[in-house]
Amino acid sequence: MDDHPSTFEGTPVPSGKHAWQDRAAIHPKNDSGGVLDGAKALRRGTFAEMIRHLASLPAEQRSGYLIKKAGDREYSAQQAIELASRDDFPSGDAS
Numbered sequence: 001m002d003d004h005p006s007t008f009e010g011t012p013v014p015s016g017k018h019a020w021q022d023r024a025a026i027h028p029k030n031d032s033g034g035v036l037d038g039a040k041a042l043r044r045g046t047f048a049e050m051i052r053h054l055a056s057l058p059a060e061q062r063s064g065y066l067i068k069k070a071g072d073r074e075y076s077a078q079q080a081i082e083l084a085s086r087d088d089f090p091s092g093d094a095s
Helices: 017-021 047-056 077-084
Strands: 023-028 043-046 065-069 073-076
Touching: 017 047, 023 047, 043 047, 047 065, 047 077, 065 077, 073 077
Parallel strands: none
Antiparallel strands: 023 043, 023 065, 065 073
16 A cells, blocks of 8 residues: 655655554545535544544445545545454554
């Protein structure tokens, strides 16, 4: 997974633990984007927080949502569940 391109030379930077802290939002899957797309977010936070929230939903509800991450990257519910099972996924502990 690469982070969105930096403005310096416009190339993706290798992902790492900091990618989990990127800004992200949960959107309805069928919100159709558009000029006011940012206003349609149901929940905002870090990428890890949005993955945790989506993973906490009942399986039959998850497919109706997607995560939009900084850099115009979208993740389906299935991709979010796969990311949540990675060894490097943050635990969510406050410490």
